[in-house]
Amino acid sequence: MPKTYFRILLLLIITGCSSTKNAKFDDYIFKTKSEKQAYINSYDKALKLWDIPYSEENIKTSYGTAHVILAGPKNGKDLVLLHGMDASSTMWYPNIKPLAKNHRIYAIDFMMEPGKSTLTSKSLSSEDIVILYNEIFDHYKLKKFDIVGASRGGWIATLLATQKGNNIDKIVLLSPAQTFKFIDKVGKTTSALMLKLFPSEKKFGKTLNTFSSHPEKISPVYKKQFYLANKYAKSNSSMFKMHPFSDDELKLINSPVLVLIGDHDVINSEESLERAKKYLIKAKTQTIKDAGHFLSIDQSKIVNDAMIDFLE
Numbered sequence: 001m002p003k004t005y006f007r008i009l010l011l012l013i014i015t016g017c018s019s020t021k022n023a024k025f026d027d028y029i030f031k032t033k034s035e036k037q038a039y040i041n042s043y044d045k046a047l048k049l050w051d052i053p054y055s056e057e058n059i060k061t062s063y064g065t066a067h068v069i070l071a072g073p074k075n076g077k078d079l080v081l082l083h084g085m086d087a088s089s090t091m092w093y094p095n096i097k098p099l100a101k102n103h104r105i106y107a108i109d110f111m112m113e114p115g116k117s118t119l120t121s122k123s124l125s126s127e128d129i130v131i132l133y134n135e136i137f138d139h140y141k142l143k144k145f146d147i148v149g150a151s152r153g154g155w156i157a158t159l160l161a162t163q164k165g166n167n168i169d170k171i172v173l174l175s176p177a178q179t180f181k182f183i184d185k186v187g188k189t190t191s192a193l194m195l196k197l198f199p200s201e202k203k204f205g206k207t208l209n210t211f212s213s214h215p216e217k218i219s220p221v222y223k224k225q226f227y228l229a230n231k232y233a234k235s236n237s238s239m240f241k242m243h244p245f246s247d248d249e250l251k252l253i254n255s256p257v258l259v260l261i262g263d264h265d266v267i268n269s270e271e272s273l274e275r276a277k278k279y280l281i282k283a284k285t286q287t288i289k290d291a292g293h294f295l296s297i298d299q300s301k302i303v304n305d306a307m308i309d310f311l312e
Contacts, residue, residue, distance in 0.1 A: 030233055042221075048221075049093035052097055054069055054105075056070075061132055063119060063121045063128060064119040066135075070105060071096065075104075077169075078104050078140070079105055081099070081105060082154070084152055087150070091226075091297075093222060094217075099304070144169045146171070148171075154176025158171075169255060172258045174296055176268070180276055181244050181269075199227075204230060212292045212294040214292075218294075259283065260295060262287070262288045262290075262291030263287050264290070
């Protein structure tokens with residue numbers, strides 16, 4: 001297919017496919033309150049999969065209310081978790097126990113996606129996103145903290161790390177989307193686009209098979225929440241456009257960075273790791289075998305061990 005088609009397809013997948021009509025209530029992600037409530041109910045059930053003590057807080061920011069899930073010892077090293085697209089902070093259920101053993105966890109729902117954060121301003125630019133997260137970090141007085149970002153969350157973590165004077169110590173990027181290169185296998189990601197345009201359980205199954213090498217490992221409870229995110233939630237089409245970071249931008253990152261990708265990932269490839277090693281000053285990279293884009297679920301034990309070894 002022509003390159004133009006791939007670029008349009010890529011834009012739709014990354015930014016979402018939705019109406020640009022003004023919201024009738026404070027959360028523009030969902031069309032109706034009943035759809036939002038059905039999603040929130042599924043979120044609450046999926047969050048119980050964490051199976052550790054946690055609390056939830058809503059933080060007022062310049063752009064709306066940020067929902068943060070806190071867990072782990074209060075005297076542990078601070079660790080921020082940034083989830084993947086439409087996945088919400090509940091996605092960390094296969095990873096949270098080892099991460100929260102010695103870290104104080106701050107899992108933040110992204111405002112322009114399904115979750116419990118609520119955007120009350122216009123859609124966010126890259127500059128807005130930096131301000132937003134720094135407001136959250138300032139609220140909790142985070143200094144010298146670690147950060148783990150998956151997929152789009154990895155892109156946001158990288159964006160934050162390129163900012164002068166940031167307080168980030170160590171960074172873990174789990175198949176970061178659009179960070180080192182454009183989507184690797186655009187043709188194979190059409191299932192995600194079709195799911196956004198015409199949501200159905202059959203298309204949802206195809207999408208899971210595309211992005212996960214072991215979809216059978218995904219909890220049915222979490223699957224329901226993730227499906228509702230794709231069925232009801234329409235990420236605003238005017239949201240910021242994610243582009244790979246330039247060589248000079250990557251060189252600005254002084255923090256140690258661990259980059260993990262699955263060997264069956266449709267978003268990244270070995271080229272991503274090569275670029276990370278070339279331009280990140282303190283990079284460590286690893287390919288996770290028998291894993292797709294959802295590597296934190298596909299091979300949770302291997303990924304958890306790699307993250308803990310790096311962070312501790």
